[in-house]
Amino acid sequence: MALKASALKVGDKHSERVVDNLSRTQIVQYAGASGDYNPLHTDEVYTTQVAGYPSVFAHGMLTMGLTGKMLTNYVGDGTLTKFGVRFTNQVWPGDTLDATATVAAIREEGGVKLVDLTLSTVNQDGKEVMTGNATARLDP
Amino acid sequence: MAKITFPVEASHIMMFARSIGDTNPVYYDEAAAKKTEAGGIIAPPSFAQSVAQFNPDYFLRPKPGQPWFGSGKTPSGVQGKATSSGGLHAEQHFEFHRHIKPGDVLTVETKPGKTWERESKRAGKLSFRETISEYRDQDGNLVITATGVGVTTERPVSQG
Numbered sequence: 001m002a003l004k005a006s007a008l009k010v011g012d013k014h015s016e017r018v019v020d021n022l023s024r025t026q027i028v029q030y031a032g033a034s035g036d037y038n039p040l041h042t043d044e045v046y047t048t049q050v051a052g053y054p055s056v057f058a059h060g061m062l063t064m065g066l067t068g069k070m071l072t073n074y075v076g077d078g079t080l081t082k083f084g085v086r087f088t089n090q091v092w093p094g095d096t097l098d099a100t101a102t103v104a105a106i107r108e109e110g111g112v113k114l115v116d117l118t119l120s121t122v123n124q125d126g127k128e129v130m131t132g133n134a135t136a137r138l139d140p
Numbered sequence: 141m142a143k144i145t146f147p148v149e150a151s152h153i154m155m156f157a158r159s160i161g162d163t164n165p166v167y168y169d170e171a172a173a174k175k176t177e178a179g180g181i182i183a184p185p186s187f188a189q190s191v192a193q194f195n196p197d198y199f200l201r202p203k204p205g206q207p208w209f210g211s212g213k214t215p216s217g218v219q220g221k222a223t224s225s226g227g228l229h230a231e232q233h234f235e236f237h238r239h240i241k242p243g244d245v246l247t248v249e250t251k252p253g254k255t256w257e258r259e260s261k262r263a264g265k266l267s268f269r270e271t272i273s274e275y276r277d278q279d280g281n282l283v284i285t286a287t288g289v290g291v292t293t294e295r296p297v298s299q300g
Binding site: 018030035042045049059060064077079080081084085086087090 | 185228
């Protein structure tokens with residue numbers, strides 16, 4: 001179900017824990033599904049010994065996908081018109097992520113009610129790993 | 141860049157939804173999806189990026205008979221290149237004209253956008269480049285416009 005414009009107000013928030021103790025295997029699963037086999041995400045030997053990182057880390061797009069799950073659970077299926085993000089910190093195996101959408105505006109465009117949301121995804125230390133914006137269609 | 145043909149299959153959407161831990165039946169169960177306002181199975185919003193599977197030259201997929209920069213007998217299968225760090229993904233934006241569904245045969249055309257540079261304390265000089273991809277369906281209608289920003293860092297991003 002799409003959200004109802006009449007039941008929303010600016011400042012409303014929706015949060016979900018989108019992953020708990022991220023596993024290397026889930027990162028591998030994402031590599032396989034998305035087709036992005038960059039060894040920085042799946043190859044501990046390459047990433048630590050050649051690339052110089054402490055361990056493999058998640059694809060930014062996995063964090064976007066995890067955050068998108070919270071978003072579609074909130075706004076409903078097939079109602080998103082925009083979804084954009086900036087990756088601000090890396091996400092590591094073992095991380096637990098909480099994603100939040102906050103209502104920034106409720107407006108009308110060409111007779112269609114829309115909600116603008118600001119997005120923030122943080123890790124277990126409260127560090128922001130991703131910020132973003134989204135727009136979705138509302139029911140009246 | 142060449143146009144890529146992206147045939148969208150239900151099994152690919154299901155695998156993608158699993159990989160992001162999304163158990164919403166609208167991504168795999170046709171009967172349940174019919175009852176939602178999507179009217180049938182659709183793809184999760186960031187699925188569009190999986191077009192990489194259909195790019196024959198995608199550089200982040202190992203190819204038979206070609207050296208791969210990940211580890212094998214040695215920590216990297218490619219010699220001599222100072223790999224301080226590869227490119228990282230800085231931003232991604234999608235504009236949905238409608239949502240992707242199984243059976244779509246999308247044509248994806250990617251064009252370069254802006255480029256810019258910035259100094260950072262954590263990773264040295266950052267070089268940003270934008271790409272804009274248009275996903276059109278079998279009828280030529282625009283489905284998704286995707287804008288990506290990649291960044292190449294001078295050195296690995298320091299932690300902390």
